Amino acid sequence: MFRQARWREPTVFELGEIGDGVLDGDEYRRALKYLPEKLVRRSGLRIPDLPEFQVVRHFTRLSQENYGVDLGIYPLGSCTMKYNPRISEEVAALEGLRDISPHQDEEEIQGVLEVMYRLSRILSLLTGMDEFSLQPAAGAQGEFVGVLIMKKYFEVRGEERDEIIVPDTAHGTNPASAKMGGFKVVEIPSDERGMVNPRLLREVVNERTAGLMLTNPNTLGLFEENILEIADILHENGSLLYYDGANLNAIVGWARPGDMGFDIVHTNLHKTFSTPHGGGGPGSGPVGVKSFLRDFLPVPIVVYRDGMYRWEWGLKHSIGKVHMFYGNFLVALRAYTYILSMGLEGLRRASSIAVMNSNYLFRKVSRLRGVEPYPRDSRMRMHEFVVSLESLRRETGVSARDVAKRILDYGVYAPTTYFPIIVPEALMVEPTETVGKRDLDHYASVVERVVEEAYNEPDKIINSPVNTTVGRLDEAYGSRPRTMKPSERWGRRDG
Amino acid sequence: MTFLPSPSDVEAILNELGFKDLDSFMESILGGFITEIPGEDLPSMDQPSLLRYMEDLSKRNRVYSPEKVYAGWGVEPAFVYPATKYLVGRGEFLTSYTPYQPEMSQGMLQALYEYQSVMAELLGLEVVNSSMYDGASALAEAILLAYRVAGRPRILLPKTLPPHLSRVVDTYLYGAGLETVNYEDPTINSDSLSMVESLLREGVSALVFEFPSSLGYLYEDVDKLADLVHSYGALFIVYTDLWSTPIVAPPGDIGADVAVAEGQPMGLYMGAGGPLLGVFAVRGEQRLIRNMPGRLIGETRTMDGDKAYTMILQTREQHIRRANATSNICTNEALSAVQVLINMLIMGRGGLVSKSLEMMELAHRLADMLERYGGSQPSSSPFHRRFTMVFDDVDLNKLYDRLRGLGYLPGNLSGYGLSMNINFFHTVEAIEEFASSVGVVIEDVQTG
């Protein structure tokens, strides 16, 4: 039976003696040699002094209280939690790539620039775009870049367009990015088939529409089959079409957003191209455009000229920079390594297996009691699928949240819950290609067992999880002004 | 295809789904959208040849000895303890994601909570988020926060703000439609304060202050500046150098409402500039906290009353608030935060303080030596580990190139001179050698 480590590990602040942390006599004297008294640190620095073995034990214990792809299936929807090959880690640890300063001149970093250049070319090939910038540090920053490209594009054309359309199934970053670009966000409802409906789209597109942001396949795991018509509607209106590449893993090597009419895309290298998610990041979110938008990309981009890789800074309408330097190079490097190890055939095979695995699990899960596919049809899904537990909730009182918590008790991670927001009691499941049939069968049997428990022993679920490091959290407690505690320093205003 | 399930698994599942191969399966879903992608240029490589290719590639980059690097704007050589490297490489951390199921992700949550807490100690502020992309976007988002809180579309930026920061700020503010006005840094121009006051009078949301400045200097009357900014209802945003904070008054001591920094110097590889770590902190005031960008981890309790950790105040974030979120950030730099945390804990309070003192002493020693070669500084303000110099009758670009030829990355050039930064690896011997190299080159370029 699964039982997660439960060390009751204290915080590092409790592991050793910490005094008031203020500078002692000798430290203070040394500081005063070059600093005026009023600029010497006054407040305590309450950081423990621990022997290295204690630090190692502490974090090893914490690691055991954490779950990652290396331990098993991690089927968060639209997150593409696939296996992260260790060769990429090895490559990212090569000194000649890792210990390079961003302040070096281009002729000293030809190897780095070659990686960037080739990766950009490969991303162009795989997405059907013409030029890429590797600067965005994650998908959301890529979206922000894309939105600013739209803004600048219309500014240069002298058109006043201040609206961006997003479907109601869009990830929260889409409307948030549009807003950060200064746009008004217009949300359109998906139709009963879970797609953008061209008829509805026509109704909202107008002379103020800068563009539409779309994920394809969308967050319901459905391929937007009207995409060509959608692209036409926007383009006829002079608007642009943005591709949120979070779900590229469904189609990579098979179909390309560039061929579907998208003008700007971002890709999430930490998803499709297997770089580790690191407990929340770092990622990398390169942005690609069709050639007519090349001049709007962030600077610099890498070009190859006269036998040498070079930075090109002179893009006429560049939106500027979004990163201190050139983006998350070591993440891009891992993605490049992964792509080279797979080759195009391997990538094609990977995405098709991702879609196959998803459909296999979809069939097993969506026929369980109290579980319904969303939308309610048995169409083929792509790399992920969404089910609604609304009936289960009605019949047993057990919610999607409860089910997710109970799934943890069986030693596997839970799917995304309550997203897309239009789906009541949603579970959004993306198994990826890096799980085998046994993993999928096991996962389906876990969900089945939990659903059975919901009908027979609902209390067991409502009181779950019990096998994880801690039991069910009182989440609201930590967010209330009176009881929140965001740091050890909180509430200790004495300095 | 070692990263994929076995062919027999694939066959068995395809069978159940009623397809004979993956092609016909994909065809049934994507139909006419399937494109032939020319793949001759993208064969698969086995691991030994791939490693060899990458090793060859890595040799086409020049690697500077860390003690010969004096460049320090944003990114510099940082020592990563072997124990740090080992711990962040553990798969349980490395291959996890945002802790959406906190009960099963306590390890990462506690680590991030500890990161926030250690960073809060350094900065002297109570609330630190669990990371932004880098120092530049953190600064830009600090300004957006100030605008949400104070509501005036104008921001004051120091003229000395270097391009790796200012260009990113410009981009974010272009999105938000905000306007910036530059003021003279008071460590460069002593008349600056009256100019700042007249700008404040016109109404601004924030004044961004570098402490220390990118040129290296610490403004002595920074507390007065903070008071002045506050008296006009604007926020005081401090961009700081984390290595200064163990001994120099940290942002919390000088009246900062928001503090931002780049975390890389505390223990990330340079990586040609990324991934980095955007450090973001605010004073413990509800209106600032509620308007903060990014993820925040906090202590909470289980239903049974045990202590535990979780993401808090999520209603600020894009997955809940969508268009009205405080930021669009989702994937952040969590593992960078953990890496920096572990690295700093290995040093401990004592190690951080003594390193910070040592850096200051080395910087002054170096400055003294260079002054003997005719070096002069654009400011008489105190400095910590970074300072800027010009040399009589010396073309700095020439000096820079010549030093580079001797294996140095000698600093960062700007209109104010050459800014040099003492890093973790510098020693007395290293800076003496550097100073004498500078001396030789100077003599050479002056006479030649």
Ligand SMILES: Cc1ncc(COP(=O)(O)O)c(C=O)c1O
């Ligand atoms: C559909 C979708 N779009 C955008 C994003 C944002 O990407 P990132 O987290 O890399 O910023 C996500 C990721 O979580 C996503 O699932």
